[in-house]
Amino acid sequence: MATSTAGSEFLRPPSNQDFDTVRREPSHYNPLDTFRLPSGQDRHYQQQYGDMYFLRLAKLKPAVEEIAVDAWEGFSIAGENARRVERVLDVRQGELCWVAGTIYMDMPLKPNILDDLTKENYTLAPPPRPTYQDPANPDSTQIMLEDESGRLRLTGSMLRNTQLCTGAIIAVLGTENSNGDFEVIDIKVPDLPQQPRRWESEGVDAPQKGPSKGKIAFVSGLGITGTSSDTLALELLTDYLLGYTGTASAEGAPPNASAITRLIIAGNSVGARMTVDANAETKKKSGPKKYGYDASAYNASPITRLDSFLAEILPSIPVTLMPGESDPANFSLPQQGIHRAMFPQARAYCAPPAAGAEKPEPGWFDSVTNPWEGDVEGWRLWGCSGQNVDDVLRYLNFANEEGNVGDGAGDVKARIRIMEAMLRWRCGVPTAPDTLWSYPFQTDDPFVMQACPHIFFAGNQPRFKTATIESDSPLKLNGADTEMTGTDEETTSGPRVRLISIPKFKETGELVLVDTETLEVEVVKFSTFAGQQEKQ
Incomplete structure (x- = not known):
C-alpha cells in the first residue's frame, strides 16, 4: 500500500541516522512604550x-x-x-x-x-x-x-x-x-505619516547575515475555556510551534516552524465570560458583595490553561502577549499588559523589574499593552486586538451586515478598508473616548500615529485577509506580488503598509505567518476530522 510523502516523513520507524541540528532564527525585538500608562498615584482619572x-x-x-x-x-x-x-x-x-x-x-x-x-x-x-x-x-x-x-x-x-x-x-x-x-x-485626510526605514529606529544597520527565511507568527482569539473543548486545537498549535509536525521539505507539510522568530498573540486568549463559574447562580450568598464581585464565582481554569500553554512553548520561541476585551486586564484602552502574577509558570521567562527609571530589557515572554507598537526584525508594527475595527464598523452603513454575513467576504473586505482609513486618518483608535472606553489623556494622544508602521494588524476578526496600501494609492487587496525589502535600491518613494486581518483561532484554527524579508503572508490552518454524518 503506497503512502504519501508527508505520511512517510512523519510515520517512520526509529533510525540511527544523524540529522543536522535545527536552530530557530534569532529574534530582533524592540517594544515601544507608546501606550504604557503611569503607575500608582501618577495615574489620574479626574481630567476631562x-x-x-x-x-x-x-x-x-x-x-x-x-x-x-x-x-x-x-x-x-x-x-x-x-x-x-x-x-x-x-x-x-x-x-x-x-x-x-x-x-x-x-x-x-x-x-x-x-x-x-x-x-x-x-x-x-x-x-x-x-x-x-x-x-x-x-x-x-x-x-x-x-x-x-x-x-x-x-x-x-x-x-x-x-x-x-x-x-x-x-x-x-x-x-x-x-x-x-x-x-x-x-x-x-492627513494620509500616511512618514515611515521609518527598516532598522532605522534601532539606530543600527541590518544584521550581517545571509538571506533570511525568518517569519513572524500572529494568532488571536485562542478563546481558552479551561475545558476539554480547546485541548486538541491548542495541542496541534503547540506541536507545530515546537517543530513536532515534520519539516517543510515534505509534501503537504506546513512551513518550517524553526523559521518563526516570534509569536504575537493579539488578544482574547481567554474565552469570553469563561472566568465566571457556570454554577455561580446556585452559589449566591446573602448579603452585599464587596465591589460587586463574588470571589466564589471565579473560575481560574482558563488562565491556568493559558499559563500551561505558554510555559510549554516558551523554552523554544519568544512570545509577545497582548490583552483583549475578554482577558483579565483593564477594560478601557489602552489595556495594560496582563500581570505576570497570572502566569506562575510562564513568568520565569519575563524580564526582571526595572531598577529606577531605566527602561527594562524585554524578556523572552513580553506581556504588552493593547494597542501595541514595536519593532520586530527591524520592521515597525502597530496593532490592536480588534476593538478599534469593531467599533468603527458600527458607524458605517455596512455595520448592519454583521449579523448576516459576519464571516463573509464582503464583511472582511469592509474591515480591511476600515484599517486603511485609520492609517490615512493617522489615528489607530479614532472612536476613543466617544464610544470606546479610554484613559483620559491630558498631555498627549498616543492613538495618533507619529510614524507609519510597516505592518498594521487587527486581531479577532471573522476571517483572514491581507492587503497593501501606499501613500496616495488605492488599496491592493491582493498583495501577493508585492515585496517590501527595505533596501536602498528597492525602497518605494512613499510609505507602504501591509494590512493583516487576523482571524479568531478558536473558530478558524488559523495561524498567520509573515516573511521577515518580503512581508509576504501565508496561513497555516489547524483542523481535525469531525467525522461523517449519517445519511438520513
Missing part, C-alpha cells in the same frame, strides 16, 4: 476627556491643512476662488471655502455614558451593539465638523461615499447653504 480631542486636532490639523492647500489652492467655481477658513464658526453662507476639524457623528443608537451611570450595574461594560445607526431611519445620523470654536453640520452626497467616524480629523471643501448646513464638495 475633551482634552484628547483638542490634542488630536492640534497634532493632525497642520498635516491635513498642508494636503488641502496642495489640492485646493486656486480651486474656483463660477469664478469664485476657495478660501481657507481658520475656524468652523467663521464659515459664511454662500462663500466657497474649506476648513479643517474633527468629525462628530450624532447617531440614535450610540451608547450614552450618562445612561450607563444610572444603571444599577454601572461598573460593568455596556453590551456592544451591532450598529449605531437606526435601520428604520438612516437619515437620523448627523455628521458634524467641530473644533475649539463650535460645530458645523455637514451634508451632501459626498458623505455617502466616504468612510467617516467620530474622532477623524479631516478638511472639507464646500459652501454653507440656506439651512446653515455645509454642503461638502470634497474631503481630504
Whole structure:
C-alpha cells in the first residue's frame, strides 16, 4: 500500500541516522512604550476627556491643512476662488471655502455614558451593539465638523461615499447653504505619516547575515475555556510551534516552524465570560458583595490553561502577549499588559523589574499593552486586538451586515478598508473616548500615529485577509506580488503598509505567518476530522 510523502516523513520507524541540528532564527525585538500608562498615584482619572480631542486636532490639523492647500489652492467655481477658513464658526453662507476639524457623528443608537451611570450595574461594560445607526431611519445620523470654536453640520452626497467616524480629523471643501448646513464638495485626510526605514529606529544597520527565511507568527482569539473543548486545537498549535509536525521539505507539510522568530498573540486568549463559574447562580450568598464581585464565582481554569500553554512553548520561541476585551486586564484602552502574577509558570521567562527609571530589557515572554507598537526584525508594527475595527464598523452603513454575513467576504473586505482609513486618518483608535472606553489623556494622544508602521494588524476578526496600501494609492487587496525589502535600491518613494486581518483561532484554527524579508503572508490552518454524518 503506497503512502504519501508527508505520511512517510512523519510515520517512520526509529533510525540511527544523524540529522543536522535545527536552530530557530534569532529574534530582533524592540517594544515601544507608546501606550504604557503611569503607575500608582501618577495615574489620574479626574481630567476631562475633551482634552484628547483638542490634542488630536492640534497634532493632525497642520498635516491635513498642508494636503488641502496642495489640492485646493486656486480651486474656483463660477469664478469664485476657495478660501481657507481658520475656524468652523467663521464659515459664511454662500462663500466657497474649506476648513479643517474633527468629525462628530450624532447617531440614535450610540451608547450614552450618562445612561450607563444610572444603571444599577454601572461598573460593568455596556453590551456592544451591532450598529449605531437606526435601520428604520438612516437619515437620523448627523455628521458634524467641530473644533475649539463650535460645530458645523455637514451634508451632501459626498458623505455617502466616504468612510467617516467620530474622532477623524479631516478638511472639507464646500459652501454653507440656506439651512446653515455645509454642503461638502470634497474631503481630504492627513494620509500616511512618514515611515521609518527598516532598522532605522534601532539606530543600527541590518544584521550581517545571509538571506533570511525568518517569519513572524500572529494568532488571536485562542478563546481558552479551561475545558476539554480547546485541548486538541491548542495541542496541534503547540506541536507545530515546537517543530513536532515534520519539516517543510515534505509534501503537504506546513512551513518550517524553526523559521518563526516570534509569536504575537493579539488578544482574547481567554474565552469570553469563561472566568465566571457556570454554577455561580446556585452559589449566591446573602448579603452585599464587596465591589460587586463574588470571589466564589471565579473560575481560574482558563488562565491556568493559558499559563500551561505558554510555559510549554516558551523554552523554544519568544512570545509577545497582548490583552483583549475578554482577558483579565483593564477594560478601557489602552489595556495594560496582563500581570505576570497570572502566569506562575510562564513568568520565569519575563524580564526582571526595572531598577529606577531605566527602561527594562524585554524578556523572552513580553506581556504588552493593547494597542501595541514595536519593532520586530527591524520592521515597525502597530496593532490592536480588534476593538478599534469593531467599533468603527458600527458607524458605517455596512455595520448592519454583521449579523448576516459576519464571516463573509464582503464583511472582511469592509474591515480591511476600515484599517486603511485609520492609517490615512493617522489615528489607530479614532472612536476613543466617544464610544470606546479610554484613559483620559491630558498631555498627549498616543492613538495618533507619529510614524507609519510597516505592518498594521487587527486581531479577532471573522476571517483572514491581507492587503497593501501606499501613500496616495488605492488599496491592493491582493498583495501577493508585492515585496517590501527595505533596501536602498528597492525602497518605494512613499510609505507602504501591509494590512493583516487576523482571524479568531478558536473558530478558524488559523495561524498567520509573515516573511521577515518580503512581508509576504501565508496561513497555516489547524483542523481535525469531525467525522461523517449519517445519511438520513
